[in-house]
Amino acid sequence: MISLTHVSTTFAARGREPLTAVDDVSLEVPRGSIQGIIGFSGAGKSTLLRNINLLERPTAGTVSVAGTELTSLDDAALRQARHQIGMIFQGFNLVNNLTVAQNVELSLKFAGVKDRRERLRRAAEALEIVDITDKTSVYPAQLSGGQKQRVAIARALATKPEVLLCDEPTSALDPFTTATVLQYLADVNREFGITVVIVTHEMEVIKALADNVAVMEDGRVVEEFPASELRREGFNPRTSIGKYLLSDGIRLDRSGERPHESTSAPQDPDAAQPGGTHRSQHTALAGSAGGVR
């Protein structure tokens, strides 16, 4: 369904070293599957996700979605193709001065649905999928975070896309709300066969939702495996993040005997005791994962 071939994205800023956010990534996402992409902040996973709908145009490589090579399209054709690729974000990105129904209607307006009644009907339909039926005429400020994300999902689904891209969709939500939102994503995938790509740093999210896992580090996909492997006895991921997915979350050293330094290399598979490294990023990551249990 989605096929990335040798995709690289380099940001060139004047007076600064060019930054390679995505470095020669090739990835195949089968139709109807849920692809998880996990990595620390700055690993390039959000840029890779934006490469799929060309919000960020790759500097090298090709991107194909549903058999169309997006990287070869002109602007107008690309906009057309984007109606088939929904996207949700960490910050929800709703229009604050529009009601819930108007926000959902917007994607249909952009997709060229001229008749307003038709738009409102389809918006209500999409909102029904995420069980928002009584708050269609309120403004986003009156909604909780979870409700906002559900509205964003409805907005993305209203045009009946084949692909849903999710950029850290639950990072701003508490664990209980996270579970609710993930359930909707799972339902949408099962009921409509929508291919889902989800980028996150939350281990729990990957474990709960993904069919396949790609681990990103320094712009590269360093490891790929089916999520079912995580439940298999004796599965031994190569990378520290992969190992983390198997861990019980965070484990601290509270004996006070540990010297105050954090030089242990988490990339070194031998050093990476699941749940035991001292990098602050690991702490934040495992902490959010631990809360769900």
Added chain:
Amino acid sequence: MNLVIERLPEINQAMLETFAMIAVAIPVAVLLGTPLGIWLFVHAPDGLAPRPRSHAIVSGLVNMIRSFPFLILLIAIIPFTRFVVGTSVGTAAVIVPLTINAIPYFARLVEQNITQLGSGAVEASRAMGATRGQIIRNVLLVDAKPGLIGSITITTVSFISYSAMSGLVGGGGIGDLAIRYGYYRYETPTMIAAIVLMVLLVSLVQFTGTRVARASDRRITA
């Protein structure tokens, strides 16, 4: 008091002149300054469609007009004013430089309002396949509306104050009346009456502007 009553026809006339200046300058500034402000936002070096070179030129021009003290602009563009309204004295002659000054003033406020919105909803719209025009109309102007109304208020208040300098070319207006009678003729009561009227006018504009802006703002819970 008698003196003020005696001056009522002049005060009346002056208020009408002030209204005329604001009634032309502000709508024209909003009409032309809004697209100019959007243009500055869209074509900024990190904007939706960067055009660094022409942006630098237009932005420089906007800065140039804005850096003129109004009194000097009033004089400096007299030939242009004469070309537009056929005279360099009177109320019409003040309206031209007021408007010329108000356009870039308002454009900068528009640009600032839109820039402050953050890129989230714009990015979502791009992902939905929206064109640049659709994003401007359906997202940016919608979310910037309360801010834009506030900007219209600020511009109106500022230009009521600028209009006081119109006396230099015989433009009249309530501020000019205060200067002519209060300063040159030592008619303090007339000056006070003019000042009170100006304060009332500005308060009314500010009050209305704040009300309308708040009513159109859904970013905070009602």
